[in-house]
Amino acid sequence: MSRIRAFTMPKWGIEMTEGTIADWMVKEGESFKRGQTLCLIETAKITNEVEAEYDATVRRIVVAGGGEAQPVGALLAVFDEGHHSDAEIDAFVTAFKPAEGGIAKGAEKAKAAAQDDAESAPAPSGKPRTRIETNRPISPEALRLAEEEGVDVAVIEGSGRGGRITHQDVVKALRGPSTAAPRGTLSVGVEDLKIFASPLARRLAALNGLSLQGLEGTGPRGRISKADVLALVPKPAAAAAGPGTPAFVAGENRPEIVPFDRIRKVVAQRLTQAKQEIPHFYLRMSASADALLEMRKTVNVVLGCKASVNDWIVKASAMALVRHPEVNVQVHGSEIHRFPHADVSIAVAGPKGLVTPVVRQANLMRIDQVAAETRRLIDKAQGKGLSMEDMEGGTFSVSNLGMFGIENFDAIINPPQGAILAVGAALRQPVEAAGGGMAFETRMSFTLSVDHRAIDGAAGAQFLQTLKGLIEAPQGLFA
Numbered sequence: 001m002s003r004i005r006a007f008t009m010p011k012w013g014i015e016m017t018e019g020t021i022a023d024w025m026v027k028e029g030e031s032f033k034r035g036q037t038l039c040l041i042e043t044a045k046i047t048n049e050v051e052a053e054y055d056a057t058v059r060r061i062v063v064a065g066g067g068e069a070q071p072v073g074a075l076l077a078v079f080d081e082g083h084h085s086d087a088e089i090d091a092f093v094t095a096f097k098p099a100e101g102g103i104a105k106g107a108e109k110a111k112a113a114a115q116d117d118a119e120s121a122p123a124p125s126g127k128p129r130t131r132i133e134t135n136r137p138i139s140p141e142a143l144r145l146a147e148e149e150g151v152d153v154a155v156i157e158g159s160g161r162g163g164r165i166t167h168q169d170v171v172k173a174l175r176g177p178s179t180a181a182p183r184g185t186l187s188v189g190v191e192d193l194k195i196f197a198s199p200l201a202r203r204l205a206a207l208n209g210l211s212l213q214g215l216e217g218t219g220p221r222g223r224i225s226k227a228d229v230l231a232l233v234p235k236p237a238a239a240a241a242g243p244g245t246p247a248f249v250a251g252e253n254r255p256e257i258v259p260f261d262r263i264r265k266v267v268a269q270r271l272t273q274a275k276q277e278i279p280h281f282y283l284r285m286s287a288s289a290d291a292l293l294e295m296r297k298t299v300n301v302v303l304g305c306k307a308s309v310n311d312w313i314v315k316a317s318a319m320a321l322v323r324h325p326e327v328n329v330q331v332h333g334s335e336i337h338r339f340p341h342a343d344v345s346i347a348v349a350g351p352k353g354l355v356t357p358v359v360r361q362a363n364l365m366r367i368d369q370v371a372a373e374t375r376r377l378i379d380k381a382q383g384k385g386l387s388m389e390d391m392e393g394g395t396f397s398v399s400n401l402g403m404f405g406i407e408n409f410d411a412i413i414n415p416p417q418g419a420i421l422a423v424g425a426a427l428r429q430p431v432e433a434a435g436g437g438m439a440f441e442t443r444m445s446f447t448l449s450v451d452h453r454a455i456d457g458a459a460g461a462q463f464l465q466t467l468k469g470l471i472e473a474p475q476g477l478f479a
Contacts, residue, residue: 004084019070020041021076023066024038024065025038029057029058030057030058032052032055033052033055034053039076059089063076137158142169145171168222196222196223197212198224204229204233208232215229215232216228274412274413285445286446287443293309293426299367305371307368307370308371310423313471314359315477316467316470316477318396319342319363320466321342321344327419327460329395329419341395343359343393344397345359350382357380394417396418397411399420400422409424409447418450418455420449423446426443426444429441448460
């Protein structure tokens, strides 16, 4: 049958939304054969050669090679299996609409001129064509085959999206319960290597001594799949395989699809923005934590609180920020906002991901007040009770993974803040003793991620020096 065909941007994988024509291997007016390479299409991950699925002529290239990315289903070219006029090609392009799901089809008006003769022509099988009117969703290829073969689409259960009837559904209806091979494949009765089956299905059949002849495939276009072969493998076969280790057969590895919730969307957007727009640089320093750990025990008893090591680091960071206001900043476009007090964001692993509630004016708080405020914010984060007010307005962030044994890491700046402190584990390490020889002390590592647009390296280094002094001589935190 003489037809005009739309060549559209294909979809490879569930994540693909667009592609780019890198180069055309055929030209307008040029005829091609089935299996011939038509073009190269680039996606974000791969470059694929697209082969022709039928013989035709290139009548119109709509999107030139090397152009802008096109969405899945966009019209790339028009192919002609017959000898249609330029006016018919123009009408087809003008009325073209991408169908739902990205599979393109021409509009009814565009097809009208070609269908007047085509509907009265006999099908390739020699049978008269029957015009089918149906309100059910059906692909153009499936409708054409059903009309050619006189198949009643009302009794076909569609396997496509939203119950859409596909070409494969019509092929299966034609085959009925028989074991005949699908159209376009060799008939049953030839050796297994010529039967339409996946490589894994062939391997599994060979391992289990099974023949593929007479087996009806459930894959695309009747292809024999792994599941079809496994259905024939006897259950006790693995146990009776012999004294050796039985062959391992991998099962399906289907992902659990978990969409982003509102908070994770915000976090993802901010972190992506930070890595793309903020020129990070990193400063590293370690400090002895023995004095801080000893004072923590005493203060917790005296004040009747349970301040954590992280609470002391938040307090020390806040006091160091006040002494170095050039680090206690936010960046807004071409402006730097400096603050008189330190509003310290703390990274908390909530049920749905990372959140950063703010301990406001931590530099003015006693350590027991810092502990009470962080406990309140952590409890709200664990119970999904944080509001946007709890998480907005921080001037600096502290991210501590030391409790997980992480020795050091580089944190991503939380915009619009200018810096973030990454805290590693407190570990016993050998050091040189004051009078010579070797001793052991507890040391913590700190990595300061800095926005180089707003904070210079010297300013960041001076902040870390002050922080180290407060950690190693924690009595300064009560000054």
